[in-house]
Every structure is written in C-alpha cells, then in structure tokens.
Amino acid sequence: MFDIATDHAIGLLAALVALPVAALVLRFQQGWSAASGTVQAAAVLMATSGVVHLALIGHHIAQHPVTAALFLVNGLAFIGLAATVRWRRWRLASTALLVATILGYLFYIAVGLEGPDQVGVATKLIELVTLGLVLVPVRGEPAKSHRALRWTSLGVALPMLTVMTASTAWIVDLARPDPRHVHAGALLQATNALPTQEQQDAANRLYAETKAAILPYQDSRKALAAGYRPEGPSNMPSSHWMNQAYVDAGYVMDPRRPQGLVYANTKHGPVLLGAMFQMKNIGQFGPDPGGPLTAWHQHENICFTPFGFEFSLMTPFATCPLGAIDVSASPMLHVWIVDNPKGGPFAVDIDDEVVKKIARA
Amino acid sequence: MLQSMFWAIAGLSAMPFVLGGEFFILGLGVASLLFALIMFLVALGVLWRRRWARRCVIVVEIICLIGSLLLLALPIGANHGPVSLMTNVLLPVAVFVLLRKPREAFV
Numbered sequence: 001m002f003d004i005a006t007d008h009a010i011g012l013l014a015a016l017v018a019l020p021v022a023a024l025v026l027r028f029q030q031g032w033s034a035a036s037g038t039v040q041a042a043a044v045l046m047a048t049s050g051v052v053h054l055a056l057i058g059h060h061i062a063q064h065p066v067t068a069a070l071f072l073v074n075g076l077a078f079i080g081l082a083a084t085v086r087w088r089r090w091r092l093a094s095t096a097l098l099v100a101t102i103l104g105y106l107f108y109i110a111v112g113l114e115g116p117d118q119v120g121v122a123t124k125l126i127e128l129v130t131l132g133l134v135l136v137p138v139r140g141e142p143a144k145s146h147r148a149l150r151w152t153s154l155g156v157a158l159p160m161l162t163v164m165t166a167s168t169a170w171i172v173d174l175a176r177p178d179p180r181h182v183h184a185g186a187l188l189q190a191t192n193a194l195p196t197q198e199q200q201d202a203a204n205r206l207y208a209e210t211k212a213a214i215l216p217y218q219d220s221r222k223a224l225a226a227g228y229r230p231e232g233p234s235n236m237p238s239s240h241w242m243n244q245a246y247v248d249a250g251y252v253m254d255p256r257r258p259q260g261l262v263y264a265n266t267k268h269g270p271v272l273l274g275a276m277f278q279m280k281n282i283g284q285f286g287p288d289p290g291g292p293l294t295a296w297h298q299h300e301n302i303c304f305t306p307f308g309f310e311f312s313l314m315t316p317f318a319t320c321p322l323g324a325i326d327v328s329a330s331p332m333l334h335v336w337i338v339d340n341p342k343g344g345p346f347a348v349d350i351d352d353e354v355v356k357k358i359a360r361a
Numbered sequence: 362m363l364q365s366m367f368w369a370i371a372g373l374s375a376m377p378f379v380l381g382g383e384f385f386i387l388g389l390g391v392a393s394l395l396f397a398l399i400m401f402l403v404a405l406g407v408l409w410r411r412r413w414a415r416r417c418v419i420v421v422e423i424i425c426l427i428g429s430l431l432l433l434a435l436p437i438g439a440n441h442g443p444v445s446l447m448t449n450v451l452l453p454v455a456v457f458v459l460l461r462k463p464r465e466a467f468v
Contacts, residue, residue, distance in 0.1 A: 002442055012443060122443040132363060154362070162366045163373075170374075235382045282438040301440050303375075310383040312375045318445035319371040321389040322396055325428075326445075328438025 001116045001173040002301050007059035008119035014055035022047035031086035042133035043082040045126050050078025052123050098131045106168045116169040121316050124165050169316040185313050189285040189295040203290025207345050209255040210275050210335040220270040232309050237355045238264050250280040266359045274336035285331045296331040297348050362404045369397035412467040422453040
C-alpha cells in the first residue's frame with residue numbers, strides 16, 4: 001500500500017504533467033471565468049484523475065482488457081466533465097462519476113483485481129477532494145441548487161466515503177500483503193525463491209552459533225549485566241531487550257553480539273525466545289547467507305510514540321494518531337531459539353501460541 | 362473537514378493496538394478523535410466566516426506544515442510517498458491558499 005506498483009508509476013508521472021496542463025488549458029472553455037473557484041479547482045483535479053486513468057490503459061490492456069476499457073470510459077468522462085463546467089447538470093454528473101469511480105476502485109481492491117498502492121490511494125484522495133469541491137455550495141448560486149442536500153452530503157456522505165476508502169484499503173493490505181510484505185509494516189529483503197544447499201548449511205551454522213552464544217542470557221540478569229535493557233510495555237506477551245552499545249557499534253550479524261534479545265514476559269520472569277540482529281542504517285539490509293531462509297526485514301510506516309514507547313501503524317492516508325510520528329526501523333533479523341513451527345527459526349514474528357505456551361509452562 | 366476525517370481515521374487506527382495491550386495509544390487515539398471533532402467544528406466556523414476559526418486553522422496548519430517538513434527532512438525513515446506529501450504538505454498549503462481572502466471577509 002505504501003509502494004508504487006511498477007505498472008502504475010506511469011500514472012503518477014501523468015498526473016504531475018496533467019495538473020499544470022489542465023490548469024492552463026481548461027481556462028479556455030466557455031464560462032470558465034464565471035465559474036466559482038471550487039468548480040475550477042474540481043475541474044482541474046477531475047482532468048488530472050482522468051489522465052491518470054488513461055495513462056494506466058497501456059499496462060492493463062493485454063491482461064485486463066475490461067479494466068482497460070473501464071479506465072478509458074472513466075478517463076474520457078472525467079476529461080469531458082472537466083471541459084463542460086457550464087453544463088446545467090454538471091454537479092450531479094460529476095458527483096455520480098466520482099462516487100462510482102471511488103466505489104469501483106474499492107470493489108476492485110476488495111475482490112483482489114487490484115492491490116492498493118500509492119498511485120491508487122493518491123488518485124482516490126484527489127477524487128475525494130474533488131467530490132468535496134463539487135458538493136460545497138458557493139455564494140450567488142441559483143435558488144434551485146439543492147444546497148441543503150449538498151451540505152448534508154458534504155457533512156455525512158463524504159466523511160463516510162473517506163472512512164470507507166481508508167478502511168477498505170487497509171483491510172485489504174493487511175489481509176492480502178504482497179510477497180515481500182509479511183505483514184503490514186514489514187518489508188522483506190529480496191532473495192532467491194528457494195534456498196540452495198549451501199544457503200541451507202549457512203543458515204544452520206548461523207542458527208547454531210547464535211543459539212550457543214545467547215544461551216547464557218536465559219538468565220536475564222546476565223543480559224542486564226551485558227548491557228541489554230527491556231524496551232516497550234512490559235504487559236505485552238514478549239519484549240525486545242536492546243543493547244545500545246552494540247547498536248551504536250554497528251556489529252553486522254555477529255552471533256556473540258546481537259543488538260537485541262527477545263524475551264517472553266511470564267509470571268515467572270523473562271524467558272529467552274531468541275536474538276535479533278539489527279543494521280545501523282534504514283534501507284541497508286544485512287548479509288543474507290541463508291538466502292530466503294535468512295531474509296532480513298525492515299519495519300516501515302510505523303507510528304511511534306515516546307509516550308510509553310508504543311507503536312501503531314500509519315493509515316492509508318499517511319496519518320498517525322496525535323502525539324505519534326511516522327518512522328521506519330532499520331533492517332533486522334530474528335533468530336528464534338525456541339521451536340517456532342509456523343515460521344521457522346528466522347521468521348519475522350514468533351507464533352503467539354508458542355509464547356502463550358511458554359507463559360503457561 | 363477532510364483533514365479532520367484523516368485525524369479521525371488516525372484515532373480509530375490506534376484502537377486495535379489498545380486490544381494488544383498498548384494503553385498509552387488509547388489516550389492518543391482518543392485525543393486524535395477529540396481533535397478531529399474540534400477541527401470539524403472549526404471547519405464549520407470557517408464556512409460561517411468566523412474570524413476565530415480562520416485564526417485557529419492557520420495556527421493548526423502552520424504546526425502541521427512545520428511538523429511534516431521536519432519529518433521529511435529528518436533521517437528517521439518517514440514515508441515520502443505521494444499520499445503522504447498530499448495529505449501532510451499539499452493539503453495544509455491548499456487550506457492556506459483558500460484562507461488567503463482578506464481578514465475583513467471574516468467576522
């Protein structure tokens with residue numbers, strides 16, 4: 001959702017070109033100067049959205065001809081409406097087209113015909129803004145301009161459509177992440193698909209060396225003595241204990257000096273689950289001796305708050321709760337020394353059931 | 362109004378994490394929802410051409426813009442995608458432009 005799909009990048013370029021061109025060209029239509037500023041802005045944005053749809057046809061025509069045809073109709077309709085702001089039924093037609101386009105997109109991503117990406121969400125954002133501009137009443141309109149209905153739509157329907165767009169994009173992204181996103185906010189390192197025998201052996205070696213090196217930290221007092229400190233709330237099933245000196249030193253996948261340890265928080269005290277290697281810089285993935293077995297991951301678009309050192313995820317409209325800021329964590333690789341049947345010893349996450357079982361033991 | 366919706370969505374987005382045991386996030390989520398409600402009312406104030414509403418929106422947009430530009434400039438891995446730029450930079454700027462009318466237009 002926070003990436004730009006390769007076949008949609010052209011749409012973004014088209015939008016950047018279309019916006020100033022539309023602002024220049026549309027003013028030559030009849031009645032432009034008499035139109036209100038909101039109508040003019042809506043027309044420019046509709047033309048931009050139309051050009052984005054037209055630009056995407058080329059990449060869809062071979063594999064998805066129906067989608068390409070819909071893009072064509074949609075794009076032409078948007079441009080047509082942008083060029084006819086004097087039409088008596090312009091607001092009604094524009095509202096219908098904008099709502100249909102937004103709902104159509106939500107249907108497409110909900111059933112899996114498209115994945116939500118930055119171009120798609122940005123275009124919907126443009127269309128939501130446009131819808132607001134089309135609906136908002138302006139001074140000096142004729143008496144029969146349905147002002148009450150438009151105010152109601154603006155105050156109720158537009159917020160509902162905005163929330164619906166955000167929640168659909170988010171649910172789809174969480175339910176169907178692409179292959180490089182194991183779950184929302186975690187981007188996997190690109191690797192080969194299947195491990196070779198050498199990669200399998202290297203992963204086994206890394207596992208054995210790391211497990212042997214961190215076993216003494218089963219006694220959490222030794223971890224404290226070595227400089228590891230718990231981070232985040234202690235009421236969570238597990239906690240990361242970080243060693244700031246090792247983070248600052250920038251050791252790269254050194255089994256004797258992992259930057260973090262992960263403990264299950266049990267009523268009998270912390271129980272060691274594994275180690276975490278972390279790179280120093282964002283976007284810099286570490287060495288990957290085990291290929292797909294030891295792929296690093298980077299948490300992106302996290303809303304971090306210093307209050308209680310807690311996290312949530314950024315919304316599709318790129319906002320965080322008040323008091324939280326959007327950050328990314330530099331790439332990391334976990335080594336789980338307890339049995340983790342769902343994901344294996346290098347999985348991004350440890351199975352919740354494993355942690356619960358340990359807590360009960 | 363759109364911005365207040367975005368803050369409301371941000372507030373709602375925090376709630377699932379409360380179920381996971383992050384209780385400070387609950388406070389932030391509720392604060393975001395309250396802020397969204399206040400900004401919605403302020404937006405109505407702008408529509409009714411109230412001077413206090415214009416002043417309030419300008420202050421909020423300045424804070425938003427400075428915060429967003431800081432996030433973009435600092436090397437903390439903040440999102441620099443088109444949606445983020447539109448929501449956090451272009452939208453506040455657009456609100457500024459829309460409020461550029463002379464102060465006398467507000468009562």
